[in-house]
Amino acid sequence: MEDDDSMIASEGNNKEAMEVEVAPALISVHPAQDSVAVAVGCELRVFNLREGCSITLGAESGEACDHKESIRAIRYGAKGKVFVSAGDDKVVKIWSTDSWRCLYSVPTEKKVSAVAISDNGQFVCYADKFGVVWVVELDELHENQTPVQKKGSPLLAHYCSIITSLEFSPDGNFIVTADRDFKIRVTMLPKKPIDGAHEIQSYCLGHTEFVSCLAFVYNQEFPQGYLVSGSGDSTVRLWDFASGLLLHTCEVGSEVGHQQTNGTENNHFAVTDLCATPDGSAIFVAVQGLPGILVLSCNLSAKTLSVLRVVSISGEDFIPTSLGSSLTSDFLWMVMGVSNLPGFDSSSLARVRVISGLNKCNLGSVEEDDNIKILEDKQVPCGEKVLEKLQGSLCIDKDVFSAAAEAVKASMRNLLIKKQYSSERREFRKRGRNDRKGKR
Amino acid sequence: MKLEEAATQESNPCISKSTRLPRKRFYRARAHSNPLSDSHFPVPISPHHVDYSLHFPQFFPSPNSDSDSDSRKIEFADIGCGFGGLLISLATLFPNTLMIGMELRDKVTEYVKERILALRISNPNQYQNVSVVRTNSMKYIPNYFSKSQLSKMFFLFPDPHFKEKNHRRRVISPFLLDEYAYVIKEGGIIYTITDVEELGEWMKSCLENHPLFEGLTDEELEADPVVKLLKCATEEGQKVERNGGQTFTAVFRRIAMK
Numbered sequence: 282m283e284d285d286d287s288m289i290a291s292e293g294n295n296k297e298a299m300e301v302e303v304a305p306a307l308i309s310v311h312p313a314q315d316s317v318a319v320a321v322g323c324e325l326r327v328f329n330l331r332e333g334c335s336i337t338l339g340a341e342s343g344e345a346c347d348h349k350e351s352i353r354a355i356r357y358g359a360k361g362k363v364f365v366s367a368g369d370d371k372v373v374k375i376w377s378t379d380s381w382r383c384l385y386s387v388p389t390e391k392k393v394s395a396v397a398i399s400d401n402g403q404f405v406c407y408a409d410k411f412g413v414v415w416v417v418e419l420d421e422l423h424e425n426q427t428p429v430q431k432k433g434s435p436l437l438a439h440y441c442s443i444i445t446s447l448e449f450s451p452d453g454n455f456i457v458t459a460d461r462d463f464k465i466r467v468t469m470l471p472k473k474p475i476d477g478a479h480e481i482q483s484y485c486l487g488h489t490e491f492v493s494c495l496a497f498v499y500n501q502e503f504p505q506g507y508l509v510s511g512s513g514d515s516t517v518r519l520w521d522f523a524s525g526l527l528l529h530t531c532e533v534g535s536e537v538g539h540q541q542t543n544g545t546e547n548n549h550f551a552v553t554d555l556c557a558t559p560d561g562s563a564i565f566v567a568v569q570g571l572p573g574i575l576v577l578s579c580n581l582s583a584k585t586l587s588v589l590r591v592v593s594i595s596g597e598d599f600i601p602t603s604l605g606s607s608l609t610s611d612f613l614w615m616v617m618g619v620s621n622l623p624g625f626d627s628s629s630l631a632r633v634r635v636i637s638g639l640n641k642c643n644l645g646s647v648e649e650d651d652n653i654k655i656l657e658d659k660q661v662p663c664g665e666k667v668l669e670k671l672q673g674s675l676c677i678d679k680d681v682f683s684a685a686a687e688a689v690k691a692s693m694r695n696l697l698i699k700k701q702y703s704s705e706r707r708e709f710r711k712r713g714r715n716d717r718k719g720k721r
Numbered sequence: 722m723k724l725e726e727a728a729t730q731e732s733n734p735c736i737s738k739s740t741r742l743p744r745k746r747f748y749r750a751r752a753h754s755n756p757l758s759d760s761h762f763p764v765p766i767s768p769h770h771v772d773y774s775l776h777f778p779q780f781f782p783s784p785n786s787d788s789d790s791d792s793r794k795i796e797f798a799d800i801g802c803g804f805g806g807l808l809i810s811l812a813t814l815f816p817n818t819l820m821i822g823m824e825l826r827d828k829v830t831e832y833v834k835e836r837i838l839a840l841r842i843s844n845p846n847q848y849q850n851v852s853v854v855r856t857n858s859m860k861y862i863p864n865y866f867s868k869s870q871l872s873k874m875f876f877l878f879p880d881p882h883f884k885e886k887n888h889r890r891r892v893i894s895p896f897l898l899d900e901y902a903y904v905i906k907e908g909g910i911i912y913t914i915t916d917v918e919e920l921g922e923w924m925k926s927c928l929e930n931h932p933l934f935e936g937l938t939d940e941e942l943e944a945d946p947v948v949k950l951l952k953c954a955t956e957e958g959q960k961v962e963r964n965g966g967q968t969f970t971a972v973f974r975r976i977a978m979k
Contacts (some may be wrong), residue, residue, distance in 0.1 A: 435896075437896065437899060438899075440896070440897065440900075441756075441757045441859075441889070442860070462860060463766070464863065468899075479902065479931065480899075480933070480978055481899055481900065481903040483868065484767075484863040484903075486766055486768075486863065487766060487767060525868075699759045699761070701761075702761075707761075
């Protein structure tokens with residue numbers, strides 16, 4: 282009986298822990314670095330880097346067009362004309378990056394977990410938490426006064442799994458989806474995606490935990506490119522995505538372990554985000570528990586990944602939750618943040634840091650550290666003004682960093698890792714099942 | 722040692738003394754299982770990780786080694802194999818083809834496992850090509866089979882899931898057919914049968930509307946010996962037959978994209 286009570290109590294605790302759901306902050310950079318966007322909770326903050334001013338969304342239309350709940354995915358189109366945001370409020374918003382007016386709003390049935398825009402800007406895809414990927418075809422861009430309502434058509438589905446990442450291949454022939462059930466699926470993109478994508482090219486199988494992020498590495502020599510994936514199993518893997526062949530596995534857990542001074546918990550260094558340089562020679566990796574950022578070098582002709590170095594950030598426990606870079610510029614933008622902080626005065630956190638030397642990091646040897654540089658707040662493009670907008674304020678309480686990192690880590694675990702129950706616990710849970718009721 | 726084993730087998734009430742086959746009444750299970758729930762059984766990371774020596778020890782004596790001269794792969798998959806009636810019939814009809822049943826309910830899987838082991842003992846060199854695995858086929862098909870590996874897939878008397886809200890739990894659905902089309906080779910055949918008219922219509926229309934499948938002609942259906950087994954080989958089929966119920970079959974071929 283006592284046992285039962287303690288179990289009931291711990292069940293209750295679990296529920297409470299689940300309820301405090303937080304969303305990590307996200308960052309995305311315009312392909313020509315015209316602007317940069319940060320999403321924290323339901324708030325979308327955009328700064329115009331070209332003109333050095335902050336942007337008010339939907340200023341001209343005058344109607345409320347914010348998201349009502351946490352934003353889970355943001356992205357610029359490859360041409361930079363449109364921007365997509367979506368999340369827990371079940372609306373996908375497609376913005377014009379000229380006027381920052383909401384052009385389309387797409388109501389969805391379920392919460393959205395990932396978005397992507399095809400390279401030609403014709404199609405916007407979004408994935409929901411039930412594993413279905415939907416597609417919306419955009420018409421010629423027009424500047425209507427009110428957002429046009431669109432409806433998505435189903436494109437493909439992972440059976441009842443949360444899709445964590447969604448990418449179009451560089452040649453536009455495939456759409457790649459990753460899920461919490463360790464799978465990466467490569468699907469042929471038909472000419473008319475509205476009718477669904479039925480032909481699966483391959484599955485990239487090898488990860489032993491949820492897959493969290495995807496990126497393509499390619500250059501002129503390898504225009505088809507290869508796929509890179511990061512996962513909760515503390516690895517980054519390189520794939521020949523057309524065949525599903527695993528080319529190389531790079532363990533990042535050991536690298537992070539070295540960095541950890543206290544070394545309390547030595548497992549679960551989940552990879553949270555990846556960002557490849559435009560020439561595909563280096564990959565920046567954000568890892569849970571790693572202050573700073575890990576740089577991998579990627580050798581496309583040898584098809585290997587190797588750890589180049591860890592760029593550490595002095596003065597603060599900065600563990601990025603999201604990475605972004607433009608196609609042309611030399612900067613990697615990073616954000617660490619969380620939608621809400623249970624138990625703290627500050628309601629949310631967003632801290633933005635910028636690294637320069639993106640295009641040179643492959644040339645230098647390991648000893649030659651000077652190429653990759655963390656910029657001080659005054660040195661970032663457009664200076665402190667941009668940080669004031671994206672972070673919400675210039676001075677950030679450094680004490681909340683570790684709490685934020687913990688909150689993000691816990692919510693990611695709750696969302697993506699299967700609950701493990703002991704056999705007694707499992708029996709105990711079954712007791713409440715409808716077909717067992719009344720038998721006791 | 723041998724004697725001891727024999728003695729325990731003798732006293733094992735789950736095994737029939739006369740036929741040495743497992744007795745069904747000790748493997749009772751609920752008729753339905755939720756395919757959406759998180760699974761807690763081991764799943765192979767990829768088709769290369771499927772240990773053929775566990776399933777077909779006579780053909781693959783050493784675990785996971787490439788030195789085995791046998792390069793055969795599993796070609797038939799019975800999805801939701803239940804108590805394994807169809808597999809047992811197919812095993813002797815196609816003695817050189819490897820086949821596997823997939824079942825979500827663990828007790829039922831145990832029964833089929835025992836049944837196959839018993840049949841292997843009482844019929845030396847037979848039933849070596851058939852095995853069973855407990856898994857959620859709706860989630861893990863790509864973990865077991867590589868592209869174009871299968872030549873036949875069976876969906877016999879699946880759970881009907883009547884409520885519209887639960888249609889996504891059906892084992893034949895437009896999205897899942899994409900996955901089945903991936904593991905079936907061109908020309909391979911998908912067999913479905915049910916005694917629920919509504920589900921029969923649903924499965925047929927899903928297959929008809931899928932660009933990678935086409936229906937078999939009546940002559941082809943007549944010529945295929947497996948079609949006859951759908952009704953009479955499975956436990957569910959026999960039950961329907963006993964009660965004089967109707968059955969609805971849909972048999973389709975995997976074709977190339979037009």
